[in-house]
Amino acid sequence: MTYDLNTAGDAAVVLLSGGQDSATCVAWALATFTRVKAVIFDYGQRHNVELAAAVAIAAAARIEHEIVPITGLRGSSLTDHEREVTADGGMHGLPSTFTPGRNAVFMSIAAGVAVEFGAGNLVTGICQTDYSGYPDCREDFRVAMEATLNAALGIDWFRIHAPLMFRTKAQTVELAVELEAMPLLKHSHTCYLGERPACGTCPACVLRLKGFAEQGVADPIAYQQ
Amino acid sequence: MTYDLNTAGDAAVVLLSGGQDSATCVAWALATFTRVKAVIFDYGQRHNVELAAAVAIAAAARIEHEIVPITGLRGSSLTDHEREVTADGGMHGLPSTFTPGRNAVFMSIAAGVAVEFGAGNLVTGICQTDYSGYPDCREDFRVAMEATLNAALGIDWFRIHAPLMFRTKAQTVELAVELEAMPLLKHSHTCYLGERPACGTCPACVLRLKGFAEQGVADPIAYQQ
Numbered sequence: 047m048t049y050d051l052n053t054a055g056d057a058a059v060v061l062l063s064g065g066q067d068s069a070t071c072v073a074w075a076l077a078t079f080t081r082v083k084a085v086i087f088d089y090g091q092r093h094n095v096e097l098a099a100a101v102a103i104a105a106a107a108r109i110e111h112e113i114v115p116i117t118g119l120r121g122s123s124l125t126d127h128e129r130e131v132t133a134d135g136g137m138h139g140l141p142s143t144f145t146p147g148r149n150a151v152f153m154s155i156a157a158g159v160a161v162e163f164g165a166g167n168l169v170t171g172i173c174q175t176d177y178s179g180y181p182d183c184r185e186d187f188r189v190a191m192e193a194t195l196n197a198a199l200g201i202d203w204f205r206i207h208a209p210l211m212f213r214t215k216a217q218t219v220e221l222a223v224e225l226e227a228m229p230l231l232k233h234s235h236t237c238y239l240g241e242r243p244a245c246g247t248c249p250a251c252v253l254r255l256k257g258f259a260e261q262g263v264a265d266p267i268a269y270q271q
Numbered sequence: 272m273t274y275d276l277n278t279a280g281d282a283a284v285v286l287l288s289g290g291q292d293s294a295t296c297v298a299w300a301l302a303t304f305t306r307v308k309a310v311i312f313d314y315g316q317r318h319n320v321e322l323a324a325a326v327a328i329a330a331a332a333r334i335e336h337e338i339v340p341i342t343g344l345r346g347s348s349l350t351d352h353e354r355e356v357t358a359d360g361g362m363h364g365l366p367s368t369f370t371p372g373r374n375a376v377f378m379s380i381a382a383g384v385a386v387e388f389g390a391g392n393l394v395t396g397i398c399q400t401d402y403s404g405y406p407d408c409r410e411d412f413r414v415a416m417e418a419t420l421n422a423a424l425g426i427d428w429f430r431i432h433a434p435l436m437f438r439t440k441a442q443t444v445e446l447a448v449e450l451e452a453m454p455l456l457k458h459s460h461t462c463y464l465g466e467r468p469a470c471g472t473c474p475a476c477v478l479r480l481k482g483f484a485e486q487g488v489a490d491p492i493a494y495q496q
Contacts, residue, residue: 114342114343115342117340117341118340118380119383145383146386146387147382147420147424149423150378151376151380154375155344157375158343158370158371158372181422181424182422182424187419187422187423190418191419193418194419195375197409197411197412197416198371198372198375198416199371199372
């Protein structure tokens with residue numbers, strides 16, 4: 047099996063959650079690489095509407111996608127549906143939605159998908175600005191994870207791209223406009239309560255709406271009332 | 272939820288595959304930490320006999336164990352049973368049993384198990400001596416992975432211990448003798464062909480037998496003829 051920078055450097059796998067950020071990342075990847083595939087993780091999300099949104103985004107982008115079921119994650123209100131969603135119910139007082147090790151699991155499995163697809167690049171929507179303090183969304187995690195995957199694969203050219211890392215939500219909206227990504231964002235889902243039309247009042251909806259408002263752009267999804 | 276070095280420093284989760292190395296690691300962890308739990312991954316191994324061996328080792332060690340099903344791994348003859356087991360059929364001419372990203376997935380999921388168990392330590396049998404060249408069994412991978420998990424968890428005291436890293440198979444047998452681990456090794460399984468009694472002729476059996484022979488110790492498992 048051939049897997050080298052020459053063949054893999056221009057191909058990428060995007061981690062597509064179905065949210066606004068990963069939808070923007072699909073547009074960024076299409077503008078950056080020749081071959082793009084989306085990987086969608088089914089890890090017992092609270093809301094299947096996220097998976098449906100991810101599939102719709104991949105379809106709208108006309109890229110190949112694969113839904114990979116992931117078991118074994120634990121310890122958050124995202125995966126344990128008995129747990130209440132709270133702003134401080136997780137480890138170290140992090141939001142209850144923090145799943146320890148989650149992004150490391152996602153990136154590691156995505157790396158296997160990338161090798162199979164012949165891609166030397168992952169694209170992820172993780173972002174340390176405007177986020178809820180999740181440590182595995184920060185730049186130091188991205189750098190360490192990239193080093194780990196290169197060590198795991200025995201190479202030095204595997205890259206994790208996080209084009210939104212230092213953007214505010216408003217700047218992410220700006221990028222989406224530049225990339226003409228609204229036809230993808232139209233299918234994205236953000237609401238923590240899983241409502242569609244979105245509730246517009248949960249912390250995730252509020253953050254999303256604030257970003258569009260600051261940029262003076264209309265959010266293409268529907269909200270209640 | 273409290274998770275700090277004070278409470279978690281003396282507890283460990285051992286990644287238990289059911290092989291000789293991870294059985295030795297259980298004994299090492301019991302000699303090193305106060306609270307020990309085994310995590311056993313069910314990832315579609317070619318041979319369920321490995322899982323049964325892992326459970327038997329945990330039972331013999333009288334430690335709690337958990338079997339965590341893992342999906343999403345791909346690309347090797349271990350997970351794709353249609354593929355032939357060959358010495359050079361994997362990426363970069365690695366053995367066909369190399370599953371890209373596998374140990375990164377295992378460590379990341381084990382980290383979630385460790386947080387839930389209140390443990391700040393993982394113990395793994397990875398070893399860069401005598402191995403088949405798997406890049407994710409080497410010290411540079413361990414170091415990078417440890418940094419990644421600390422970044423992912425937002426702490427700096429999470430440790431990955433690999434007590435066998437620089438040991439030959441014979442030195443691992445020596446350690447097992449020192450730790451009086453033969454009652455655990457008696458339940459271990461190594462044979463790539465999944466045979467029990469072990470075939471004694473596949474590369475894994477040959478390597479195991481060589482280690483015992485060099486150390487002048489009897490292997491406690493049964494072999495065909």
